[in-house]
Amino acid sequence: MTERTPLPGVPAPTDWRGAMHQRRMAKRYAAERRFRRLGLAAVLLSAGFLIMLLVSMLAGGLNGFVQTQIVLPIDFPATHLAVDAAKLRGPAADLALAAADLTGATDAAAIAAYGPGGETLISDGAWTRVRDQLKADPSLLGKRVRLWVPAADRIDIAAKREGAPADEAIVARLTHTHAITTSFNLFFLTGSDSTDPTMVGIxxxxxxxxxxxxxxxxxxxxxxxxxxxxxxxxxxxxxxxxxxxxxxxxxxxxxxxxxxxxxxxxxxxxxxxxxxxxxxxxxxxxxxxxxxxxxxxxxxxxxxxxxxxxxxxxxxxxxxxxxxxxxxxxxxxxxxxxxxxxxxxxxxxxxxxxxxxxxxxxxxxxxxxxxxxxxxxxxxxxxxxxxxxxxxxxxxxxxxxxxxxxxxxxxxxxxxxxxxxxxx
CATH class of the missing domain: 1.10.3720.10 (MetI-like)
Structure with a gap:
């Protein structure tokens, strides 16, 4: 078997130091670098979309864990609620409070505190917070107290600087009198669904x-x-x-x-x-x-x-x-x-x-x-x-x-x- 002699000017197949093989190796290494960059770009693009998603969810969702509350002065003896304080200490507390007009008493207290239209400043479910306070402390029926209740939806939005100018002016006035505050909405994690967005829970x-x-x-x-x-x-x-x-x-x-x-x-x-x-x-x-x-x-x-x-x-x-x-x-x-x-x-x-x-x-x-x-x-x-x-x-x-x-x-x-x- 005779050994084939390479043509003049053409390097042998095993001559890795030749110009042809060097060009091939350079192209191979360049392709590998491009593939590595494409893989890194794909990872960075995916991470970017993930970060964008998380940032948008956090920006829009963190306010959902914050609730705006308004102070509500209530003179319980003046409301004449047909509730016996002794019944609030037993299992019949819910039935006793269900017969009372807590919604009317809450709206009347808001009007007395903030003038005509004051009932629109508090949530439609504010009376439930009053009910819970009475169940926790029945002695409140004989006192004049200041209770914190959820603000109305539009006031809650305005307090987070996303509402109408008129509502933001109301929030500024309430802030000046220390009648409004924002806090972590624990009820969102412990409550259930509701028609009122200020009273919903997950x-x-x-x-x-x-x-x-x-x-x-x-x-x-x-x-x-x-x-x-x-x-x-x-x-x-x-x-x-x-x-x-x-x-x-x-x-x-x-x-x-x-x-x-x-x-x-x-x-x-x-x-x-x-x-x-x-x-x-x-x-x-x-x-x-x-x-x-x-x-x-x-x-x-x-x-x-x-x-x-x-x-x-x-x-x-x-x-x-x-x-x-x-x-x-x-x-x-x-x-x-x-x-x-x-x-x-x-x-x-x-x-x-x-x-x-x-x-x-x-x-x-x-x-x-x-x-x-x-x-x-x-x-x-x-x-x-x-x-x-x-x-x-x-x-x-x-x-x-x-x-x-x-x-x-x-x-x-x-x-x-x-x-x-x-x-x-």
Whole structure:
């Protein structure tokens, strides 16, 4: 075999110091630098959009956690409320106060303190704060006191420098007399829905989301996990298994509103479960989340090296012991990753829950899985549809609560995943 002689002026193929190879290497390194810059630009662009989203949500939502209050002098003996102070110390306090005209007494006190139209300076639900003060201290019925009550919606907006000039002038006058103040709105985190934006709370929707996610997790995770174990470890490879796999992959791509229609037809119309209840919402979201968990779990189980199974069988482990003592612990981080994705998708869903009636006006937090309830995404949707300006900042504040809830839920799941990774 004769060695081929390179042509004159053309470097040998192995001559990396030649001009041709140097140009090729320079082009390769330049392409790598461009690819690295493109990747960095994509990351910075994504981070920029995320920061923009968070800044816009914080700018619009932080005011939702602040409430404006106006001092209300009330001479309770002069109001002639038909309330016995002794009854306010027992379980009949709510009934006794319900018979009293607290709304009229509150409006009259506002007019006496701030002149004609004074009742428009306080919230329509200000009487509820007066009621709560009386329940906490029945001795107030015999005194003249100064109580802090929520300001009207327009006064609250003006106090945050976003209202009309006339309302801002009223706020300036009240500030001069120390009759107005702003403070953290604890009621927003402990109350429920209301028609008055100054009296709305997020706790009812948050509790409904907790119950709904609990039902979703308790159904979707074990069913999805055991389905994946059976399909990957025990199911025979035949036409029926292939059909099931294709069906699961298709269900993962079905629009969420279809699952809402399924929940409406099966859980409400067939099994007659209570409408707008966390149990129905959880079952509906479990159907939507299950295919995602099955697919992620199967991929995680498939990623376990076959040598693990062979070694376990070699030391005398049974098939069940191989799966639950060796395969499942190693696959659990991937399974939990799929569960995080599925649960995060379920937490932000609105369309399927609207189909099963979870858009009702709920004024009290649910006490159980069968009580009427709403969830955070639906509550945000309902508030965003209101024409009152006061609901704008409440919508942004509710979005912040939803993000915190999502981060907390994902944080717990990531912690559990890291624990399994460290053990494996």
């Amino acid at each position: 706790w009812g929707a948050l509790k409904g989301s907790l119950f709904t996610m609990l039902v979703t997790l308790l159904i979707a995770f074990p069913v999805g996990l055991f389905s994946a174990l059976y399909l990957e470890e025990y199911a025979p490879r035949n036409r029926w298994t292939d059909l099931i796999e294709v069906s699961i992959n298709n269900l993962a791509a079905v629009p969420s509103i279809i699952f809402g229609l399924l929940g409406l037809a099966v859980f409400l119309n067939t099994f007659h479960l209570p409408r707008s209840a966390p149990i129905v919402g959880g079952l509906t979201l479990a159907l939507m989340t299950m295919p995602v968990i099955v697919i992620a779990s199967r991929n995680a189980i498939k990623a376990v090296p076959p040598s693990i199974r062979e070694a376990a069988f070699g030391i005398g482990a049974s098939p069940v012991q191989v799966v639950f003592h060796h395969v499942l612990p190693l696959a659990m981080p991937g399974i939990l990753t799929g569960t995080i994705i599925g649960m995060a998708r379920a937490l932000g869903e609105t369309a399927p829950l609207l189909m099963i009636g979870m858009r009702a006006f709920i004024t009290a937090p649910p006490g159980g899985l069968r009580d009427p309830a709403t969830v955070l995404p639906v509550q945000i949707f309902l508030w965003s549809d209101q024409i009152n300006r006061g609901f704008v900042e409440k919508t942004s504040a509710a979005i912040l609560v939803l993000l915190v809830f999502l981060l907390a839920m994902n944080g717990v799941a990531i912690y559990l995943r890291n624990r399994f990774e460290s053990r494996s």
